[in-house]
Amino acid sequence: MEVNNLAPQELWNNFSQLNSIPRASKKEEQVIAFMLDFGHGLGLETKKDPIGNVVIKKPATKGMENRKTVVLQSHLDMVHQKNGDTDFDFDRQGIDMFIEGDWVKAKGTTLGADNGIGVAAIMGLLASTTIEHPALEAMFTIDEETGMTGAMQLDPANFTGSILLNLDTEEDDELTIGCAGGIDTNTSYTYPEQPVTTDSVAYEIAVKGLTGGHSGMDIHKGRGNANKLINRVLYGALKSVAIELCSLDGGSLRNAIPREAKATIALPVEQQASLLSFFDTFTAVLKEEYQTIEPSLSITLTEVALPAKMMGKADLVKILNAIYTLPNGVFRMSPDIDNLVEASTNLARVVVKAGEFTTQSLQRSSVESTKDDVANAVAAAFANIGCSIVQQGDYPGWKPNPDSDILRLMVKLYQENFDKEPHVNACHAGLECGILGAHFPGMDMISFGPTIHGAHSPDERVQISSVQKFWRYLLSVLKEIPVKD
Structure with a gap:
């Protein structure tokens, strides 16, 4: 089976297209153009800010207009690393993926699941005509891996949402509410x-x-x-x-x-x-x-x-x-x-x-x-x-808020969906939420995602069943976003 035929197909197909495009940090021109074409092709409000971040907005589905607006955030760049004996040109070649059991891997290079799966999930939501959701504001940042300049120089005037879902956590049973600075x-x-x-x-x-x-x-x-x-x-x-x-x-x-x-x-x-x-x-x-x-x-x-x-x-x-x-x-x-x-x-x-x-x-x-x-x-x-x-x-780092409203909702939905407690924690990675929190004081933020192992190395792999779990969970969260105050 090809990767783009895996379920949920609306996510994996986008991931396959994304992985055909070179997107090293500070070399995101091609993927920025790809995302702008994607948004415009859907007829959605789409723009690039001065630093290169891409913003795509989608109105709420019928009956969800009174819910809080959600910012969905992932970064476009990926770590480009290969084994010493692998012949591969990251500037010109797409990632060569393959399926091994319950995992998607790359041949001798990084896979780009960090954070390509998050990007692909957001693309799937933007393109869907059947998924229920509140108003969405997609925030695709650049250069997360080598300086977070996209997040640092982001224009907050492009966003009105009060909840931010960062899709860049790498264990599917974790809800991240804090991270390290660097x-x-x-x-x-x-x-x-x-x-x-x-x-x-x-x-x-x-x-x-x-x-x-x-x-x-x-x-x-x-x-x-x-x-x-x-x-x-x-x-x-x-x-x-x-x-x-x-x-x-x-x-x-x-x-x-x-x-x-x-x-x-x-x-x-x-x-x-x-x-x-x-x-x-x-x-x-x-x-x-x-x-x-x-x-x-x-x-x-x-x-x-x-x-x-x-x-x-x-x-x-x-x-x-x-x-x-x-x-x-x-x-x-x-x-x-x-x-x-x-x-x-x-x-x-x-x-x-x-x-x-x-x-x-x-x-x-x-x-x-x-x-x-x-x-x-x-x-x-x-x-x-x-x-x-x-x-x-x-x-800066991201200071945990254990009294977060979105955290309470997502803990409840995780228990209902999977009949067990999620792990609520802070991580030692440099998520963009610390910087974004400075741009948006009072924004209720949380990070989650599917299981990805070996990020930043040629051993990087993403678990297929975990992506399915993550997608199901994401849809249930969007359906239950509370009404506006």
């Missing part, structure tokens, strides 16, 4: 390149096979960070071998736990045996550490052509020490909400190339003071070696 810490350090020592041999160290995942939702799972792991290998090797670092390239996206990293090193020919002995012993230790959580971890050493340039030893020691001391992972658990990560940091990107050492990391917290604390800790580690530091993209 800030990016980017660093750079210029070093003088030196000629590689004569009578040297070069090797590439490659870390592969890690699970990766979302740097917010998966940060507490203890998964390996390729940048931290390769730094451990280099740090350990330098203690017994006169290695010289020629280049380093680790990680990919700012909001993904790094899955792969590689470094090219040089060393005197006569020390090859010492390097090989260290490597075999130390990588066995790392694999044992991670055998439960990262069974596919691969760390290889391959002889390569000798580069011409390297980093001097003093600078090498500086950067290895900085990365080693850098906090990574959970920084603080919430003292108020069980099992909620309050603050975290993820070293997403490390590059050493052509005389420049750069890093990208993302700090998250649901509390502003601890967001500042973890961001300061990261900045301090790099300031100690003289890096230039830029902290940007600061966005």
